[in-house]
Amino acid sequence: xxxxxxxxxxxxxxxxxxxxxxxxxxxxxxxxxxxxxxxxxxxxxxxxxxxxxxxxxxxxxxxxxxxxxxxxxxxxxxxxxxxxxxxxxxxxxxxxxxxxxxxxxxxxxxxxxxxxxxxxxxxxxxxxxxxxxxxxxxxxxxxxxxxxxxxxxxxxxxxxxxxxxxxxxxxxxxxxxxxxxxxxxxxxxxxxxxxxxxxxxxxxxxxxxxxxxxxxxxxxxxxxxxxxxxxxxxxxxxxxxxxxxxxxxxxxxxxxxxxxxxxxxxxxxxxxxxxxxxxxxxxxxxxxxxxxxxxxxxxxxxxxxxxxxxxxxxxxxxxxxxxxxxxxxxxxxxxxxxxxxxxxxxxxxxxxxxxxxxxxxxxxxxxxxxxxxxxxxxxxxxxxxxxxxxxxxxxxx
Amino acid sequence: xxxxxxxxxxxxxxxxxxxxxxxxxxxxxxxxxxxxxxxxxxxxxxxxxxxxxxxxxxxxxxxxxxxxxxxxxxxxxxxxxxxxxxxxxxxxxxxxxxxxxxxxxxxxxxxxxxxxxxxxxxxxxxxxxxxxxxxxxxxxxxxxxxxxxxxxxxxxxxxxxxxxxxxxxxxxxxxxxxxxxxxxxxxxxxxxxxxxxxxxxxxxxxxxxxxxxxxxxxxxxxxxxxxxxxxxxxxxxxxxxxxxxxxxxxxxxxxxxxxxxxxxxxxxxxxxxxxxxxxxxxxxxxxxxxxxxxxxxxxxxxxxxxxxxxxxxxxxxxxxxxxxxxxxxxxxxxxxxxxxxxxxxxxxxxxxxxxxxxxxxxxxxxxxxxxxxxxxxxxxxxxxxxxxxxxxxxxxx
Numbered sequence: 080x081x082x083x084x085x086x087x088x089x090x091x092x093x094x095x096x097x098x099x100x101x102x103x104x105x106x107x108x109x110x111x112x113x114x115x116x117x118x119x120x121x122x123x124x125x126x127x128x129x130x131x132x133x134x135x136x137x138x139x140x141x142x143x144x145x146x147x148x149x150x151x152x153x154x155x156x157x158x159x160x161x162x163x164x165x166x167x168x169x170x171x172x173x174x175x176x177x178x179x180x181x182x183x184x185x186x187x188x189x190x191x192x193x194x195x196x197x198x199x200x201x202x203x204x205x206x207x208x209x210x211x212x213x214x215x216x217x218x219x220x221x222x223x224x225x226x227x228x229x230x231x232x233x234x235x236x237x238x239x240x241x242x243x244x245x246x247x248x249x250x251x252x253x254x255x256x257x258x259x260x261x262x263x264x265x266x267x268x269x270x271x272x273x274x275x276x277x278x279x280x281x282x283x284x285x286x287x288x289x290x291x292x293x294x295x296x297x298x299x300x301x302x303x304x305x306x307x308x309x310x311x312x313x314x315x316x317x318x319x320x321x322x323x324x325x326x327x328x329x330x331x332x333x334x335x336x337x338x339x340x341x342x343x344x345x346x347x348x349x350x351x352x353x354x355x356x357x358x359x360x361x362x363x364x365x366x367x368x369x370x371x372x373x374x375x376x377x378x379x380x381x382x383x384x385x386x387x388x389x390x391x392x393x394x395x396x397x398x399x400x401x402x403x404x405x406x407x408x409x410x411x412x413x414x415x416x417x418x419x420x421x422x423x424x425x426x427x428x429x430x431x432x433x434x435x436x437x438x439x440x441x442x443x444x445x446x447x448x449x450x451x452x453x454x455x456x457x458x459x460x461x462x463x464x465x466x467x468x469x470x471x472x473x474x475x476x
Numbered sequence: 477x478x479x480x481x482x483x484x485x486x487x488x489x490x491x492x493x494x495x496x497x498x499x500x501x502x503x504x505x506x507x508x509x510x511x512x513x514x515x516x517x518x519x520x521x522x523x524x525x526x527x528x529x530x531x532x533x534x535x536x537x538x539x540x541x542x543x544x545x546x547x548x549x550x551x552x553x554x555x556x557x558x559x560x561x562x563x564x565x566x567x568x569x570x571x572x573x574x575x576x577x578x579x580x581x582x583x584x585x586x587x588x589x590x591x592x593x594x595x596x597x598x599x600x601x602x603x604x605x606x607x608x609x610x611x612x613x614x615x616x617x618x619x620x621x622x623x624x625x626x627x628x629x630x631x632x633x634x635x636x637x638x639x640x641x642x643x644x645x646x647x648x649x650x651x652x653x654x655x656x657x658x659x660x661x662x663x664x665x666x667x668x669x670x671x672x673x674x675x676x677x678x679x680x681x682x683x684x685x686x687x688x689x690x691x692x693x694x695x696x697x698x699x700x701x702x703x704x705x706x707x708x709x710x711x712x713x714x715x716x717x718x719x720x721x722x723x724x725x726x727x728x729x730x731x732x733x734x735x736x737x738x739x740x741x742x743x744x745x746x747x748x749x750x751x752x753x754x755x756x757x758x759x760x761x762x763x764x765x766x767x768x769x770x771x772x773x774x775x776x777x778x779x780x781x782x783x784x785x786x787x788x789x790x791x792x793x794x795x796x797x798x799x800x801x802x803x804x805x806x807x808x809x810x811x812x813x814x815x816x817x818x819x820x821x822x823x824x825x826x827x828x829x830x831x832x833x834x835x836x837x838x839x840x841x842x843x844x845x846x847x848x849x850x851x852x853x854x855x856x857x858x859x860x861x862x863x864x865x866x867x868x869x870x871x872x873x
Binding site: 080082083084085086087089090091092095116118119120121122123127128131132134136137138139140141142144174175177178181185186187188189190192203205206207209210212243274275276304305317318319320321322332333336337338339340342343344345346347348349350351354 | 477479480481482483484486487488489492513515516517518519520524525528529531533534535536537538539541571572574575578582583584585586587589600602603604606607609640671672673701702714715716717718719729730733734735736737739740741742743744745746747748751
């Protein structure tokens with residue numbers, strides 16, 4: 080009576096497993112600045128909260144497996160605004176971006192097959208790869224060149240007969256890198272050449288700074304049939320706990336197959352879909368303010384960290400994360416020490432060991448991911464505390 | 477560029493695929509009595525709806541992967557009331573009972589391995605089996621003996637070296653059968669003997685009639701470590717659209733492994749968990765009224781159908797479904813005909829072809845599942861219309 084191999088193989092979330100140490104620090108009266116997870120402090124927009132208050136059905140019943148038509152239309156409209164031709168029949172509402180990832184992996188690959196993903200990557204890809212029994216083939220990027228994609232030849236080396244898809248996350252979690260058109264074109268031409276699917280995780284679409292715009296892989300006509308986009312309202316509208324995402328494809332065969340996976344779990348939560356609809360109905364103006372706020376935070380963080388002796392840091396272009404290399408040997412030891420052995424006037428900082436974002440063994444042990452999810456005042460103070468902590472840590476180890 | 481084998485293999489929901497025909501009937505001004513799906517018309521309790529209205533957090537943020545502690549405690553308390561010793565550390569909140577099924581399948585079996593399930597069975601097991609690439613080994617039951625479990629020897633014949641678990645759904649969807657202690661003991665002793673897991677889908681726990689009580693597989697101490705229970709608030713509190721369920725196990729290794737699957741999808745919806753908590757806080761009195769209502773409906777349905785010439789029908793003991801054999805050859809043809817070619821004063825009835833609840837080819841083609849999810853007046857009228865429709869159908873085919 081052993082649990083399944085996949086049940087043994089799946090890794091605990093490297094972000095969540097350190098949480099108990101933070102809890103303990105808090106119990107001891109220490110204020111912890113959480114820069115470790117992508118939980119923004121931006122208030123959830125009023126129309127979303129009002130949608131919960133206004134819910135007035137008598138029976139909280141099942142909805143359609145693909146999600147409510149109105150919400151699918153609103154999402155198609157959202158993309159249409161960016162000149163991406165989509166309609167409601169290209170959209171399936173999912174239970175968070177998480178489920179969109181799970182559906183995408185399962186529909187392109189069978190057990191034992193491979194999906195190429197540039198690393199460091201969003202750690203939950205690992206969870207779904209284990210769940211779906213699919214192998215992630217990592218394409219290792221490096222902090223020195225700002226986690227840009229390598230040459231066409233380097234990418235091509237990762238392609239094997241088992242490869243089924245390439246996944247590109249841009250703006251990137253955990254690196255903050257936004258891929259250029261040139262980088263995207265490289266991948267687009269490779270999926271065409273090798274007859275692969277292309278999965279785009281674009282949940283941070285609105286979070287691109289310095290006046291740049293996000294280029295979606297949905298904009299490449301020549302791979303229209305190969306593209307699956309993972310989307311979510313979690314960060315876009317500061318609604319992480321709503322668990323509403325979407326999977327988008329213009330390949331009808333893919334759509335119908337994903338719909339069957341969706342039917343197995345009946346439907347996404349009904350009330351939360353109404354809340355999501357209220358979010359989309361706010362219009363595009365909402366994002367400008369949020370984007371400005373995050374750009375400011377990014378600048379504060381970058382300026383605050385860049386002069387740390389021995390740091391390797393490149394300015395990220397999007398999302399709300401940065402990965403930096405520090406003059407440390409074991410990031411988990413450092414992150415734990417900050418929680419268990421250090422405080423500055425009863426304050427400390429939690430960041431994420433970047434090790435968990437790499438699947439290649441030994442990679443990323445001297446890197447940490449920092450999420451700029453706190454408001455200016457808190458972020459400034461957190462940087463101060465972080466630098467003091469690091470200084471003391473380096474004097475000891 | 478082909479979609480995955482599992483993406484091709486997964487069947488469309490046999491219940492949902494006929495929905496467009498019902499839509500068309502409605503568009504033509506025909507009133508359709510939906511006895512095909514388990515969507516009760518019982519109003520969602522006020523405290524649940526109020527929980528949505530009262531939601532007052534500023535940021536709709538991620539919750540814990542295993543669900544909010546308060547809700548896990550409330551569920552443990554609910555089982556404690558039935559003298560089942562559980563605590564919050566045995567409960568993981570899931571996104572509907574659906575996710576609890578998915579987690580259970582994935583944690584006990586690897587691709588290619590088998591789970592024995594008595595058939596006819598809840599059709600979404602098929603979906604998750606395909607999704608998790610696990611094989612369902614059906615143990616065929618029959619309407620003549622009220623879908624009771626067969627002898628120990630008959631069950632044992634299904635066990636192979638690839639078998640990892642037996643799944644028992646009681647009260648049963650789609651048959652309405654509630655297994656006796658003797659039947660459960662048979663299965664309990666077999667999982668012990670053959671070192672298997674035992675999955676119990678007990679989401680209809682409260683729906684047992686005639687003063688009988690539901691026996692949970694959690695009550696069998698000798699298989700404490702082997703048991704996983706799938707639970708859900710959907711039917712219990714008429715909250716199908718909330719998507720809140722739970723997976724329950726007292727095997728810590730299983731728990732930890734399921735928790736890792738849960739971490740990959742971050743968390744269940746936050747607001748809906750608060751609504752679920754409000755539901756559990758109503759206390760046990762709530763169920764008595766609901767149970768009485770369903771028992772009345774069951775009696776109306778049973779009495780209304782039992783004299784149909786050629787019907788094979790046994791009185792179900794629980795849940796809110798019945799499977800009957802009719803003197804027809806092709807249930808899908810019959811169900812479609814009722815939607816497309818028949819109406820009685822602009823009214824018709826939709827039931828489910830039972831074929832979709834069997835995985836053995838050719839089984840159940842002359843059976844239909846009827847869900848008694850409508851209030852007395854509607855149910856009585858639906859039975860009348862159904863009988864007229866069947867009479868006319870039999871005169872034609």
